[in-house]
Amino acid sequence: MSKKKKALITGITGQDGSYLAEYLLELGYEVHGIIRRVALEDQAHRMWRIRDVQDKLILHCGALESYPSIFNIICEIKPDECYHLAAQSFVTYSFEDEFSTFNININGTHYLLAAIKNLCPECRFYFAASSEMFGRAEEVPQREITRFHPRSPYGISKVAGFDLTRNYREAYNSFAVSGILFNHESPRRGFEFVTRKITSSAAKIKLGLADKLFLGNLDAKRDWGHSREYVKIMRTMLNTSSPEDYVIGTGETHSVREFVELAFSEMDLDYRKYVEIDSKLFRPAEVDLLVADTTKAKKELGWDYKVTFQELVIEMVKSDYDFFKKHN
Numbered sequence: 001m002s003k004k005k006k007a008l009i010t011g012i013t014g015q016d017g018s019y020l021a022e023y024l025l026e027l028g029y030e031v032h033g034i035i036r037r038v039a040l041e042d043q044a045h046r047m048w049r050i051r052d053v054q055d056k057l058i059l060h061c062g063a064l065e066s067y068p069s070i071f072n073i074i075c076e077i078k079p080d081e082c083y084h085l086a087a088q089s090f091v092t093y094s095f096e097d098e099f100s101t102f103n104i105n106i107n108g109t110h111y112l113l114a115a116i117k118n119l120c121p122e123c124r125f126y127f128a129a130s131s132e133m134f135g136r137a138e139e140v141p142q143r144e145i146t147r148f149h150p151r152s153p154y155g156i157s158k159v160a161g162f163d164l165t166r167n168y169r170e171a172y173n174s175f176a177v178s179g180i181l182f183n184h185e186s187p188r189r190g191f192e193f194v195t196r197k198i199t200s201s202a203a204k205i206k207l208g209l210a211d212k213l214f215l216g217n218l219d220a221k222r223d224w225g226h227s228r229e230y231v232k233i234m235r236t237m238l239n240t241s242s243p244e245d246y247v248i249g250t251g252e253t254h255s256v257r258e259f260v261e262l263a264f265s266e267m268d269l270d271y272r273k274y275v276e277i278d279s280k281l282f283r284p285a286e287v288d289l290l291v292a293d294t295t296k297a298k299k300e301l302g303w304d305y306k307v308t309f310q311e312l313v314i315e316m317v318k319s320d321y322d323f324f325k326k327h328n
């Protein structure tokens with residue numbers, strides 16, 4: 001019988017980490033995850049996404065900000081595949097705390113790459129890069145060779161992580177790749193991101209639990225896909241013959257306004273009666289338009305994405321409606 005493959009996921013309690021853990025378990029992997037110690041103390045709040053599979057996972061307490069902590073975990077597990085998804089991923093917050101964003105996102109990535117290189121160089125490494133690296137993009141749609149022009153500390157930190165990953169590949173022959181994923185959402189999205197903020201508010205307003213939704217820039221455009229589908233391609237990227245970076249998205253772009261309109265209309269509400277613009281929610285520097293050119297991923301990885309924008313919005317708003325109806 002062949003040995004079970006060992007995967008390590010950082011950020012396993014997050015949206016992508018939880019879907020990826022479920023997917024890898026289904027495929028027969030032994031799945032390890034790094035969690036913060038505080039997560040154990042506040043399980044209801046921090047572990048809800050992995051609740052259903054928690055007893056099948058092997059969780060390790062650790063801190064991405066600490067090389068010894070990462071070193072010890074990698075030494076103990078010696079994974080075959082490492083999916084580095086953990087990050088300070090909220091763009092707005094990165095403007096408020098640039099330093100901790102850089103510390104977690106850049107050093108955390110570096111520590112993992114270095115520990116893997118020293119302890120288990122055969123381990124394949126996936127870095128969660130981001131369309132935020134394109135920022136004020138020079139071309140539309142954006143592809144792997146589009147020049148990066150990040151517009152936030154978060155975007156800058158992801159460019160650094162991307163460069164580190166590529167450099168480990170080129171300098172040390174590591175199988176280290178980046179998935180440049182465009183926005184991906186689901187009912188497991190955090191409430192601070194615009195999509196979940198909108199769907200949870202629309203559901204609450206419908207149920208009489210709220211009466212207003214404050215938003216910032218409604219004209220920003222994003223390429224929104226479904227997280228559950230996106231995590232599968234991460235595994236594909238680590239199981240190809242040569243390590244390469246790929247852009248992953250839907251190839252369609254929609255404005256925040258379109259998202260709001262659709263979510264509210266699904267609840268039979270006219271968003272214009274409930275949405276108010278709050279200038280404090282605008283970012284110091286905005287990314288106006290993102291849309292993915294996935295030609296390379298389609299050709300080389302067989303990327304074949306099917307969930308429509310409408311299906312995504314409807315799934316999220318219905319799930320929030322059911323949740324708040326049950327728990328109010």
Ligand code: F7E
Binds near residue numbers: 192286
């Ligand atoms: O903002 C606008 C905001 O915070 C989307 C992260 O996963 O995807 C995500 O980054 C847009 C922006 O996501 C509000 O100005 C308007 O233009 O949902 P978001 P993001 O910044 O695109 C990328 C790929 C990542 O890698 C990131 O980690 O919506 N917007 N009004 C607002 N945004 C928020 N959060 N809240 C508002 O009230």
